[in-house]
Amino acid sequence: xxxxxxxxxxxxxxxxxxxxxxxxxxxxxxxxxxxxxxxxxxxxxxxxxxxxxxxxxxxxxxxxxxxxxxxxxxxxxxxxxxxxxxxxxxxxxxxxxxxxxxxxxxxxxxxxxxxxxxxxxxxxxxxxxxxxxxxxxxxxxxxxxxxxxxxxxxxxxxxxxxxxxxxxxxxxxxxxxxxxxxxxxxxxxxxxxxxxxxxxxxxxxxxxxxxxxxxxxxxxxxxxxxxxxxxxxxxxxxxxxxxxxxxxxxxxxxxxxxxxxxxxxxxxxxxxxxxxxxxxxxxxxxxxxxxxxxxxxxxxxxxxxxxxxxxxxxxxxxxxxxxxxxxxxxxxxxxxxxxxxxxxxxxxxxxxxxxxxxxxxxxxxxxxxxxxxxxxxxxxxxxxxxxxxxxxxxxxxxxxxxxxxxxxxxxxxxxxxxxxxxxx
Amino acid sequence: xxxxxxxxxxxxxxxxxxxxxxxxxxxxxxxxxxxxxxxxxxxxxxxxxxxxxxxxxxxxxxxxxxxxxxxxxxxxxxxxxxxxxxxxxxxxxxxxxxxxxxxxxxxxxxxxxxxxxxxxxxxxxxxxxxxxxxxxxxxxxxxxxxxxxx
Numbered sequence: 001x002x003x004x005x006x007x008x009x010x011x012x013x014x015x016x017x018x019x020x021x022x023x024x025x026x027x028x029x030x031x032x033x034x035x036x037x038x039x040x041x042x043x044x045x046x047x048x049x050x051x052x053x054x055x056x057x058x059x060x061x062x063x064x065x066x067x068x069x070x071x072x073x074x075x076x077x078x079x080x081x082x083x084x085x086x087x088x089x090x091x092x093x094x095x096x097x098x099x100x101x102x103x104x105x106x107x108x109x110x111x112x113x114x115x116x117x118x119x120x121x122x123x124x125x126x127x128x129x130x131x132x133x134x135x136x137x138x139x140x141x142x143x144x145x146x147x148x149x150x151x152x153x154x155x156x157x158x159x160x161x162x163x164x165x166x167x168x169x170x171x172x173x174x175x176x177x178x179x180x181x182x183x184x185x186x187x188x189x190x191x192x193x194x195x196x197x198x199x200x201x202x203x204x205x206x207x208x209x210x211x212x213x214x215x216x217x218x219x220x221x222x223x224x225x226x227x228x229x230x231x232x233x234x235x236x237x238x239x240x241x242x243x244x245x246x247x248x249x250x251x252x253x254x255x256x257x258x259x260x261x262x263x264x265x266x267x268x269x270x271x272x273x274x275x276x277x278x279x280x281x282x283x284x285x286x287x288x289x290x291x292x293x294x295x296x297x298x299x300x301x302x303x304x305x306x307x308x309x310x311x312x313x314x315x316x317x318x319x320x321x322x323x324x325x326x327x328x329x330x331x332x333x334x335x336x337x338x339x340x341x342x343x344x345x346x347x348x349x350x351x352x353x354x355x356x357x358x359x360x361x362x363x364x365x366x367x368x369x370x371x372x373x374x375x376x377x378x379x380x381x382x383x384x385x386x387x388x389x390x391x392x393x394x395x396x397x398x399x400x401x402x403x404x405x406x407x408x409x410x411x412x413x414x415x416x417x418x419x420x421x422x423x424x
Numbered sequence: 425x426x427x428x429x430x431x432x433x434x435x436x437x438x439x440x441x442x443x444x445x446x447x448x449x450x451x452x453x454x455x456x457x458x459x460x461x462x463x464x465x466x467x468x469x470x471x472x473x474x475x476x477x478x479x480x481x482x483x484x485x486x487x488x489x490x491x492x493x494x495x496x497x498x499x500x501x502x503x504x505x506x507x508x509x510x511x512x513x514x515x516x517x518x519x520x521x522x523x524x525x526x527x528x529x530x531x532x533x534x535x536x537x538x539x540x541x542x543x544x545x546x547x548x549x550x551x552x553x554x555x556x557x558x559x560x561x562x563x564x565x566x567x568x569x570x571x572x573x574x
Contacts, residue, residue: 319425320442320488327443327486332465342465373553381466385478386485 025169027116030106032098041141049142052135054279055288056128056201058143060272061085064151071095071149076122077229078215081158083122091148104140105133109178111168118168120156121175121215129178130200139201175216187294190283194291197284204292207233207269223295230422231268232359234351238296241354243306246296251289256282258377264345265378267352267360267369275372304406307348310335311402321394328383329395343378347403358409361396363419389416427487431456432500442488447471449487450497458498458527462556469555472528473497479535498527501534510534513572514565521559528555533569542573 053059062085064071072087072095090097096104096114103114111125112118119125131139161167181199183192198204207228209217218224225235234241244250244262254260258274266274277285314322332344339345347353352360366384371377387395393412400409427438429446431454438449445464450456450473459482462470466481473482474496482495501508507515510530520526529552536543536551543551548569557565 323441323443323488324486325443327445328484328489331484340465341463342467379465379467381481381484385475385480387489388491391489 025118025166027106027110027112027118029116030100030103030114032114033100034098041145045138045141046145048135049138049140051280051284052131052139052201053142054276055197055284056139056203057273057276058088059276060269061122062088064149068149068151070143070146071151072153073151078120078122080162080215081156083120083156083158084153086123087149087151087153088143089146089149089151090144091150094150094152095148096143097148099144101137101140104143105136108136108139111172111176118165118172120165120168121171124203124206126176126217127200127203127206129176130181130196132180135201171214171216174214188290190287190290191294193284194287194289197288198291202288204236204288208236227359228269230359230418231270231363232355232357233270234355236292236295240296241304241356242351243304243349243354246293248286248289248293251292252282252286255289256280256285258371259343261339261345262349264350264352265343265369265380267364267380268367271369271372275375278375304354304404307403307405309346309348311348312405314398314401317398317401318394321391321398324387324391324395325398328386329399332380342380344380347399350403353399353403354406358396358400358412358415359419361399361409362392362412362415365392365396366416366419384420389420392416427490428492429487429490429495430492431495432497433494438487440487443486445483446473446485446487446490446495447482450482450495456497456499459531460524460527462524462528467556468525469528469532470525472531472555474500474531474535477535477538479532496531498530501530508534510537510569510572513568517564517568517571519561519564519568521561525555525557525559525561526565529557529565533565533572537569537573543569545570548573 059069061074061076062070062072064073070087070089072085074085076083076085087095089095092098099114106112107114107119108125108128108131110129111121111123156163181196184195205217205222207226208223210221210224210226212218223236224239226233240246242263246263250260250262254263254266255274255277257278258266258271265271332340332342333347335346335348352364364380365387366382368382369378369380371379383392393416396412397408400406425442427440427442429436429438429449431450436454438453440449440453447459447461450459451461459473460470461483462468464483466484469481471481471483472479474480475485475490476493501511510533514520514526514530532552532555536548540547545566548566552565
């Protein structure tokens with residue numbers, strides 16, 4: 001009898017807990033608004049919203065296969081499966097056309113959609129929650145006045161139990177901090193503005209901070225480097241591997257043009273970030289640069305000493321690989337001070353060559369660097385059809401040995417096959 | 425040092441520095457003047473050839489990297505000494521002004537038609553985007569590719 005009572009009590013307890021969890025995670029739907037009624041908006045608010053959308057990099061995920069801005073559908077790979085970015089154009093049926101500003105604000109600050117469903121933190125509301133009400137208002141005014149695009153988003157492909165949305169409420173208890181950032185009086189106004197943008201809408205930590213097994217950023221390792229679409233995102237803290245320590249001036253130029261002569265070109269997902277930041281106000285980019293530069297102030301110089309400009313002698317390199325390097329790479333990547341029309345820098349300066357893994361060096365060779373259509377910028381051809389995997393592997397190893405004093409990479413083979421699977 | 429190269433169905437022994445770009449060997453050693461020198465940086469596409477059927481900038485591929493793969497130049501597309509369907513379409517549409525980019529345009533378009541014989545306009549535009557033409561012959565080039573793709 002006692003045994004049975006214990007069982008019953010346990011079942012009741014579990015049921016109550018589930019019920020409590022449900023009641024606690026439940027969020028009401030917010031009434032739809034009639035479309036196509038658009039809240040009227042003044043030009044200044046609209047423009048501010050556009051600038052904030054550029055800083056928030058919204059368009060990089062919320063874009064359709066055919067490149068329609070904000071129409072969504074891009075698959076975001078996560079360790080738990082694939083999440084498809086939502087349509088944030090004001091289409092009533094497939095977008096946010098019937099979302100009130102209240103519903104939009106709740107999504108940005110609490111990660112809940114208009115109908116009351118939990119949103120996955122692939123949408124970085126852990127950062128967006130820091131955005132002020134005024135900024136969310138401008139962003140809403142901007143998005144709700146975009147041309148509506150009818151684009152139904154496919155369902156997410158997540159493994160059990162991650163496909164059960166209410167569990168996100170538990171994630172939020174552990175990892176979502178809705179408290180706003182307080183002004184740090186000991187720092188400049190620009191630094192505070194930069195921190196607000198970097199920690200908030202800019203969500204730099206989403207890629208540049210490593211994540212724990214539940215997919216949340218590790219707070220004690222902020223800006224220690226992470227990954228994005230298979231690319232290694234370099235550390236922004238004192239672990240930076242850059243050959244020259246990043247200054248606020250250098251970061252300002254790099255973030256708004258995608259290139260700096262002592263650091264080279266933004267590639268992979270960062271190329272898109274810099275393209276968006278080019279549309280943001282210079283003083284905001286400058287503020288972000290000041291904050292980011294302050295993250296690595298502890299280190300007086302780079303954590304890794306640079307190799308000589310024209311590289312170390314490489315004993316034992318096969319003549320074939322030296323020939324391929326000279327014929328395919330050295331024409332642009334010369335070790336002089338001129339960068340030429342492709343804006344290629346000496347590889348002794350390249351962070352990709354100095355990083356702990358070969359992911360970026362491999363990807364940039366296979367995929368190249370292409371400026372956005374119609375804008376000037378650094379260019380590197382994609383070598384995926386020109387070089388065999390074996391040649392790419394030997395080349396990467398040769399460059400590592402010649403241009404750094406770092407140990408050889410051991411992950412080259414895996415990185416090449418991962419990059420090839422990803423479409424290179 | 426001798427490097428073996430398969431070009432347009434023939435095997436050649438090339439006795440030159442293995443870091444030499446493929447383009448220079450094709451033009452200067454083998455007398456194949458279809459591929460042109462444009463930028464020398466892999467940006468414009470005038471030097472385009474096929475390596476195992478895939479469109480490739482020959483100005484930035486050193487011959488050491490070619491290996492046993494098969495090279496095809498504009499000359500290699502001829503069928504019994506006559507222009508092939510795509511080349512004839514370029515002639516029929518008079519799809520050239522100065523003509524300097526056209527060898528590269530034909531080679532890139534042929535690479536598309538090899539894997540997709542009936543591309544849509546969007547697919548053609550996307551595929552041809554890296555190749556530059558400064559005369560503005562794009563509309564005629566589109567017509568020529570579509571004529572060959574029917």
